[in-house]
Amino acid sequence: MKHFITSMLMFLGIFTLNAQNGFLTGKITDNEGEPLSGASVYVAENGIGTTTDLDGTYKLELPVGNHAVKISYVGYSPSSQSVTITEGETTLNVSLEPGVSLGEVMIVSGSKKAEKITDSPSTVIAISPKEIEEYAGNPAELLSRKKGVDYFRAGIATPAFNIRGFNSNFNSKNLQVVDDRLSSLIATGLPMGPLTTAIKEDIEQMEVILGPNATLYGPNAHNGLINTITKDPRKYQGTTIATNLGVNSDGKGFYSGRIRFAKKLNEKWAVKATGEYTRATEFKYADSVYIDRKDANGNPGTDGVKEGYEEFQLDNKVEFFKTEVSAYFSPKAGNDLIATYGHSNSTYLSPTNVGRNQIVDWRISFFQLKYKTKHFFAQTYYTTSKTDDTYSIDERTKQYYRGIDAGMTPEEAAGEFSYASAARFEDNSKRWNAEAQYNNTFGKLGFVTGVQWQLDKANSNGSYLLDNNGYINLNQIGGYAHLTYDLGKGFEVLGAARVDNHEIYGTNIIPKFGLLKKTDSGTYRFTYGQGIASPTILNLYGNLFSGLILGNAEGFTLVDGTKVKSQDVEKVNSFEVGYRGNLSKSLYADVNAYYNINKNFLSPVTVIGVATERGDTPISEVQSGYAFYHGLVATYINFGKVNTYGTDISLTYNFSPKVSMTANYSYFDYSFDEDNTENDFNKDGKVNFLDFLVNAPKNKGGLGINYGGTRFFGSIFSRWVQEYNYFSSYQIASETLPGYTYRGLPIVENTRSGDSWNYGPLGGFVTFDLNFGYKVNDTLTLSFAATNLFNTEMREFTASPPTGALYLLEAKIHLD
CATH class of the missing domain: 2.60.40.1120 (Carboxypeptidase-like, regulatory domain)
Known part of the structure; x- marks a missing residue:
């Protein structure tokens, strides 16, 4: 090569x-x-x-x-x-x-420029190159060891995270960025997660911002942000070949093979190329699909009693193919022109609000061109998203049995008919992005300013959007300024603002202010920031299940004349104090407390009643299943106000340069006005926790021991998550709550609840993860990783298998 x-x-x-x-x-x-x-x-x-x-x-x-x-x-x-x-x-x-050198870690996420993590005005946690290098599994697992992160595994293929509440099975409030690119799906706004193209051996650092950081990253940096930074081929040269062999607690195998090649060719040119193939079998689990079948006389079921069936033709295969190629050109020192192409093809099971989706050959591709100097940065990139055969397992299962009830043979019902009720999701979407940024320091004044543009071109081929087999084109543009001023004696003040304009929900101004006090040992900070969560294209133009679920870009008129407003942005105002630095030569602390005021929630899908019009268009012309639904519509709305608050604490103690201990703890809670009728989302005449669906544990923590020697390295980490109740559209995981109902049904543990089964609360577990390895020589490293080491029985997410143990061996060869 x-x-x-x-x-x-x-x-x-x-x-x-x-x-x-x-x-x-x-x-x-x-x-x-x-x-x-x-x-x-x-x-x-x-x-x-x-x-x-x-x-x-x-x-x-x-x-x-x-x-x-x-x-x-x-x-x-x-x-x-x-x-x-x-x-x-x-x-x-x-x-x-x-000495504890964690304060010397350099990050870029907090201010969109290089700075020491102790100097950042944001609460940022970093996963270092050494942590990633020495971990034999998916580096996303390392997020579970960090403070303030609600980490959960929805199966082998889909580790995910949430920050500061309001989680769901379709959560677009956390932004994912990879090498300055927004890494979110175009139509749904969901983080790409396992669909990304970067491989583990090419990841240099992962940085997570806790809380909103919309001034720099735009409308969707609402709850938090994860930023993945890949390796520069001039700094990390050579060829690395890595392979994993493993087994899960069901006895099913896991295989992954990866390669990275990087070479500095001369003073001007450098190249790198990466590739990965991973194959595994998902943990054994079959969700129940509840169907109102015909009775023995062939009459449609009308008694409301639904029978449960396993997901039809469930495929537990997990398969990923990923590749990236980059060329770096430096016409002179400090000036870089970087061109990158990436592609991935993924097949796996993904949880949703209405059961699971079978992701089949979902292809992501991107082309990116970046220009960087010491003070200037510009980029443009083009992202495509394509799938032809992804489908809702829940809906396909129901349609299959409808065919059986209609007298079809199993072969006939399992064919194209099983997709006839809009079970299949197609995607042929595209996105253009461009950004320019300038940063500099003049005396005591430092600033970062920039402009970002985005054009979304969503196309579902008519399968789940109101796109009429054409593109839904949405433009948005934003500009930002981020200024810091050195007041002297260690004090620094921050002022930032962003103006965003979106052609559907208009203009929003997003401010941020802060005061930092820097000392020899660390930095104290106070910040106020605003974040917004914008409706996704699915929220605005969705068309699911023959028009039962419709997007709310134009509002609705109901049969009684009531007007349902079109969906707008959700806003959070966040106040935060914190300290990050050394408490002694061997003890490092990162502590913060926050108070958030959340307004105008983007609701989960909800039934609004029988509509006569969507915007100015008669509903009969919009709803393809009008003959069946007669205008009954479920959609997305804004509502309510709630306050959230909490604290995150992380301590690292170095017993010696080779042995350290880390401990973290996070507390989260919320409050709301029970007399505010705008908070009554489910319209049952009373305001309670079932209107907000916070879906987060109140307490969680972790404790780990780490060893890093010249040849041997390892760590063991224990994670505790308090038990908590979880509700997300059809999905429910709750203890029995006498006197309460969800979606019109009593909340009872270990029983069916509507169209899903309530297995009881999430969390309520203590697990152990282990990894260790040995550097045989400069070429070969052998390592081992185990998640859920003792195969503890637990459920981390709904519409997902219980998370069993996964044991992985890794061999890594590095050639200069």
């Missing part, structure tokens, strides 16, 4: 001669002279770096001249060194002092 790429570049005439270079060599040790394997040696101005081998040595090619070199290693205080490179070899040996 190396020879092929080199030959191609020479053929194209872009393989330029090297500038006059020399080599920086040396050894990185601790204060007792022990070598530090995997320490980072990096020259930021040139974008060049490497890591040390098992004996702590390194070799780095650099242009002749003066350079600032930064050496860092987890558990040690970083060191910055000035060095003059001459022709030949220049030696730089560095000894690092033990």
Whole structure:
């Protein structure tokens, strides 16, 4: 592969001669002279770096001249060194002092520019390169070890997260970003999650913002944001081949093979390419689908008693194919032009509000072009989303039995007829994005300003949107400014604002303010920020189950003349205080408390009654199943106001540079006005918790022990989640609540509730995760990871299997 790429570049005439270079060599040790394997040696101005081998040595090619070199290693205080490179070899040996260096972690998510995590005005948690490198499983699992994150596994293929409440089986309130790209599905707004194209070996760092950060990232950074940053091929060179073999608690196998190639070709060009193939079998579980069947005389069921059936033709296969290719061009030092193409093809089971979807060959592709200098950033990217055969298992199962009741043979009912009631979801959507940003510092004033544009082109081929087999085109544009000013004596003030305009729900202004106090040990902060959650294209133009569920972009008129307003944005005003820094040389703390005022909720799908018009169009012309539904419509609305509040605490203690302990705890609660009729979402005449569906545990925490030696590394982590009740459209997971009803039925544990089964509350468990490994030499690393080590019985999500154990072995080969 190396020879092929080199030959191609020479053929194209872009393989330029090297500038006059020399080599920086040396050894990185601790204060007792022990070598530090995997320490980072990096020259930021040139974008060049490497890591040390098992004996702590390194070799780095650099242009002749003066350079600032930064050496860092987890558990040690970083060191910055000035060095003059001459022709030949220049030696730089560095000894690092033990100390909690978490405060020196560099992030980009909090202010959209590089800064120390202690200096960020946002509550940011980071998953480091070392954590990702040493974990043998899906790096998303590491989110479960962080404070403030409601992490859950909806099966092997679909780990997911939520922040600060209001979770659901169709949650679009958390934004996902990968390498500056919005990584959300075009029509539904859901995070792409397992559909993304990045592979584990190419992920450098993952950063999570707790709470809203809409001023910089736009309308959907409402509850939180996860930002994945991939590796620069100039800093992380070589070929890495990794494979996983595993088994789940059902005895079913897991296989994953991945490859990453990265090469700095010369001073101007670098390339990287990645690929992954993963195959597994989902945990054993068949959801129940409840159907009102014909009676023995062939008459339609009318008694309201529904029989339960297992999901029809359930396929537990999990399969992923992913690839990315990037070319980096640097016309001069500090100026980068980066072109990237990515593609994924995914098949798995995904939970929804009405049962599970069978995701079949869902293809995501993107083309991205970025230009970066020290102060300027610009990009444009094009994303496509395509599937032809994804379907609702619940609806297909019901349609199959309708066919059987109509006298069809099982073969006839299982064919195209089983999709005839709009069970199949197709997608052929596209999105264009563009962004330009400028940042600089003038004396005590620092600022970041930018503009972002997005054009969504949603197309479901008429399967689940009101697109009439054409594109729904939606434009939005936003501009932002983020300013900081140094007041002196460690005080810094922040002021930021964003203006967004969307052609459906208009213009919104989003402010943010903050005050930071920096000390030698850490930073205290107070911030106020606003976030908005915008209706998705599905919310605005949905057309599900022959028009029973319709999008609410234009409002509705009911038979009694009542007007139902079109859907608008949901807003949250967030107040937060926090401290991040060292309490002592060995103890690092990250503590925050917040109070949120949430208004105008984007409701889950709800029945509004019989409609005569959608906007100005008669409902009979919109609802394809009008002959059956006669205008009965379910849609999405805004309602109510609720206050949420809580605290997140994380402590890290270094017993030694090799051994540390982490502990975290999070508390979350809410309050609302029971006398405010706008809070009565379900229109039962009283306001209670069933109107808001907060769906979050009140208490959760974790405790872990970590060891990182020259060759051996490992950690064990215990997670506790308090039991909590969960409601999401048809889905229910609750204890018995005497006197309460949900969707018109009593709430009783371990019984059927409408169209789903109530297995009881989620959470209520303590689990253990284990990982360890051994660096055989500079080429080979062997490791092991176990999630839910003791196969504890628990349920983490609805419309999903109970989360059993998963055991994985990993072998990783790295070739320079």
